[in-house]
Amino acid sequence: MKVCARFEDTVRAQRIFWTLSICLLFAFPGYPQQGSRPPAPPSPAVKDSNPATGDVDEAQERMARELAKKANLERHAGLKADTDKLLKLAVELKDSVDKSNENVLSLDVVKKAEEIEKLAHSVRDKMKGPN
Numbered sequence: 001m002k003v004c005a006r007f008e009d010t011v012r013a014q015r016i017f018w019t020l021s022i023c024l025l026f027a028f029p030g031y032p033q034q035g036s037r038p039p040a041p042p043s044p045a046v047k048d049s050n051p052a053t054g055d056v057d058e059a060q061e062r063m064a065r066e067l068a069k070k071a072n073l074e075r076h077a078g079l080k081a082d083t084d085k086l087l088k089l090a091v092e093l094k095d096s097v098d099k100s101n102e103n104v105l106s107l108d109v110v111k112k113a114e115e116i117e118k119l120a121h122s123v124r125d126k127m128k129g130p131n
Contacts, residue, residue: 082123
């Protein structure tokens with residue numbers, strides 16, 4: 001019975017370690033994605049022959065770029081807040097595991113690890129962008 005409990009504790013500790021490792025991976029800022037850039041403005045050689053239509057198209061393109069930029073900034077702010085929360089939870093989890101003994105892990109520790117895992121998945125999905 002003791003061997004089984006130790007094995008379960010070892011497996012549980014490994015699971016917590018890997019979850020914490022994944023969380024720390026997402027806690028550091030990465031490079032921006034290539035696909036998140038707003039579309040490039042059309043070249044001057046491809047303009048319409050009608051000047052009024054060209055002005056409207058330019059205004060629409062400018063508005064679309066501004067909206068895309070605003071959405072990207074909001075997404076980035078959300079990612080920053082989530083990664084800050086993720087780091088805080090990971091530190092709390094480490095402190096809880098350090099305080100427990102080698103034979104007993106509390107239910108609170110397991111729940112915190114699950115919460116970290118869900119938040120890490122959420123951060124990963126947000127990093128992929130709206131596509």
